[in-house]
Amino acid sequence: MNALSDYKGQEPAWCPGCGNFPILETLKTALFELGMESHQFTIVSGIGQAAKLPHYLKCNTFNGLHGRALPPATGMRLVNHEMPVIVTSGDGDCYGEGGNHLIHAIRRNINVTLLVHDNQIYGLTKGQASPTTTEGVVTKTQPFGANASELNPISLAIGLDCSFVARGYAADSVFLKSIIKEAITHKGFALVDILQPCVTFNKLNTYSWYKERVYHLDETYNPYDRAEAFKLAIKPPDKIPTGIIYKNNKLTFEERISILKESPLVKQGFSLKTTLKELDTFY
């Protein structure tokens, strides 16, 4: 068996106090507790501060293009559905540049765990408005305030009947760990939107701002009720529920592809000889 220290990767290049640190540590602990060793899973990411995470956690890594983490994650799952795939992404990466892929990954219900480090700002490019930036927030690029209303990833996902929809808070490690563990073990596409303070560029949504608003959903809450979940998702953000907001048990994309029933594609052999008969079909 492995040790927690085995997951240690490169030294993070994040700002001191960044909300990404507790997310990284929580993810490591979750993986450790699930007994998943470094070579047994893959992290796919795009570009952004959040997307650097796989370099800081020893694992199979596909650190691709900005906004494009979900397509390679899907390709990987279709080729090897025995390989757990986690995507780490930012709010810009996933809800902005890669928004189309999110919609369709949810529709496919590919069995991938998506962790969105939602700091409501573009971190890597130094503080422009992201899709989740609160309307009216002033940045260098939006000197008159962000003019578009903010995207609600939770109601979007529930609207698409996403298989697993949760919200966590970076600084609430123990609870976040339980959510991440459930998301990883959930069969189907799992979205975890993680509220993440950005100490350098987001002066509105600070640790104390979140602390005042965030609360846990308790055991009486039934995440299988889609209408209730939707009501919760669209409540005004003066109080922010965290926990598993919605889930269902629909078939995964991988399960619906019959040629994957026997074994993963990557384990199916090939011989040129067996294909030669195809030529006969052209006579």
Place this chain on the structure above:
Amino acid sequence: MRESMDYTILIGGKAGQGLQTIGGVLARLFSRMGYHVFSHQDYMSRIRGGHNFYQLRFSDKEVSSSKKKAHIIVALDLTTIELHKEDLEENGIIIFDAQSVKQTFTGQEYLNVPFDKIAVENGGDKIMSNTAAIGAVLGMLRLEMTLLEEIIHTNLKKKGNDIINKNILTAKAGYQYAINECTQCSFAVSMPGKNGNMLIDTSQAVGLGSIMSGCKFYCGYPMTPSTAVMNYIGSKAQEYSIVVEQTEDEISSINMALGASYGGVRSMTGSSGGGFALMTEGVSLAGMMELPVVITLAQRPGPATGLPTRTEQGDLLFVLHSGHGEFPRVVFAPGNPEQGLYLTNKAFDLAEKYQIPAFIITDQYIADAQWTYESLDTNNLVYNDYRLRSSEGEEAESAYKRYSFSEGAVSPLAVPGDSKRLVVLDSDEHDEDGHMIEDAEMRTKMMQKRLFQKLPLIQQEIEAPFYFGGEKPDIVVTGWGSTYGIIKDAVMSLSKTQNIAMLHFSQIYPLPLYEHFDYLKILSEARITICVENNATGQFAYLMRAETGYKFTHNINHFDGRPFLLESLTGEINECIERL
């Protein structure tokens, strides 16, 4: 010596009238009889209406292009008669159904065949009028009916015996009608007297090539004319265990194909025009990550959405430069289905051997064009698994470095999950482990490995261009990709009176080394060298000039969205010769 038999049949009508069915059945029929067939399609970007045609040429010798003039025109509508009557060969005949085109024509060159009436009387339904037309064409040529009956049986197997019998009756009646009424028909058809030929188009050949190369994953987004490859692979996906996925857009296609490649299988994507334009960031990602991927581009005229269903060779330079940054690639452009099969296999092999993106570029004309072969050679196809695989975690994870310098240009590519090796890929510049770096020294070393060390190895793999002609030709006609067949037919016919040669490139980039075959010498010593391209600016001529310093003396460029036809190309080559 008797002139060889060489007939062209044009079937014209509106989209949705079934001219592809008529053309397809006739092409299959002639190739099964053992004739050589060449067909191409000309269609508009619409599902109903408009004017479309399917043209097929059949002969007892090899044919590899279309002619302008037709011997038989099957007119399913009035427009076909109006547009194509000038294209009729001497003693040629236009058949039409006066009732359905609502006009009649008289004269030697017209034959009114009541397709609809024959269908209703014999099959009980107007829907079989196309079967009547096929029968009539056979009757006009005085060919036998037996093979047609066989084809009807196979094509309509799912529809049941009643439908099959009705179609056979209808075909026979159409046949008999032509025998009786076409007294002016004077076609002299030789019996080929050999075994049947195979009939295949280049989209099918590329699809077949990918299946025969062990492709396990194909994804794409529909776009004419690239969709045919996806459809072909899709139709075989169950049998050969291939995942075929229609993605949400082309950006997803290339990235998903790369994810599949990372997962450990051979993968492919394809598109046309703007769809490929969307993929270019992903092409660059393949270059940076050193991930094998095969990309097929079926060109259509641009800019933007251009002429969606028509043909052009306008994207050569775009493909060569697609993707930001500098990285190696190979670019192949098959000139016929045989090359399509071979080069697709080679693209998969080189993509994996050198961990690079490999391109196969076709265009609407060659993608749809059908050719016949007695057989296709499969002895030259290869399958080598170049990946580092293992079933047991025998090695410590720290020992494996994805971009290790220790093996030279190509670092072994491991498969995530099948051992303890961690496979770390990054789109940023990285170190041997695959982790992001920014230092100048490592950057330079990685560029050396990824680009400069690979290039000479890749170049050695590129074979000589196709050459047809004598040792010291006066005139050399050069082309690339889809113009192979038309240039060959034109040069063959001109070689009776001229010292003329043909040079054709299907392995385009990197350009072949002179040491395999000194094409530069041939060109430099010729008096007239003509580069024929289906584009406006002469992109291959540009590439030659840039890479070798050689400038062709003449260029023939078409950019009207239509393919070259034999009479006009021969005429234009002659003009170049006379101008000198």
